[in-house]
Amino acid sequence: MSAEITNLKPSTDQPLTSAPRTFRDLVARIRSRLEEITPGRYQINRADAPNAGELRQIEQRQALVTSWLTPSAMKRVEARVAVVFLWFPTVGLSADSAEATTTAYARAVCDLPLWAIEKACMKIRDSGATFRPSAPELRKLAKAECDPAYQELADLRQITTAEQYVPSANPERQRVQAMFKKLAADLEGGQVASGLTPLGDVIRRAMD
DSSP: OOHHHHTOOOOSSOOOOOOOHHHHHHHHHHHTTOEEEETTEEEEETTTSOOHHHHHHHHHHHHHHHHHTOOOOHHHHHHHHHHHHTTSOOTTOOHHHHHHHHHHHHHHHTTSOHHHHHHHHHHHHHHTOSSOOOHHHHHHHHHHHHHHHHHHHHHHHHHHTOEEEOOOOOHHHHHHHHHHHHHHHHHHTTTTTTTSSOHHHHHHHHHO
């Protein structure tokens, strides 16, 4: 039995590491200012948009996440999947059948990064299962490893593709915006939630 099989561990294709807290806070702040125009299409007030340095950081992180979600070569995927079969009974399985099965499993996950496939394989190994999981089950485990990265990538793309606009100098629009900002502040302060101030009174006060 090879060393790769007996000492299965993540390869150099390591899973994505979390971004620094300051960067995550930056992304959260900017995303909170996004306005959805149509499903999947966003805009942002130019005053709230990231500056050149912030945008560069976001684009660099986006490129990194994209690269870490890149699928691996089919042969490397097949090698990892073949390891899983050694943990389960293969009585009656010919060499040709084993190869065909390995290829079928590899095709089910070949669009996912190698590190996610490896982590899925290790979860199967550590689960104590007595039967080999199906190809869809292996894919489900591997994709779950990628989901946080997919979500982060979607969040970053919302920012980098958002259309910037300069609001028109509309006094009524500004008055309404100010009213709702004050209302939001009052709500956040717990005046309504605590039951001390009726919601109608808070709205009327914001409009004054």
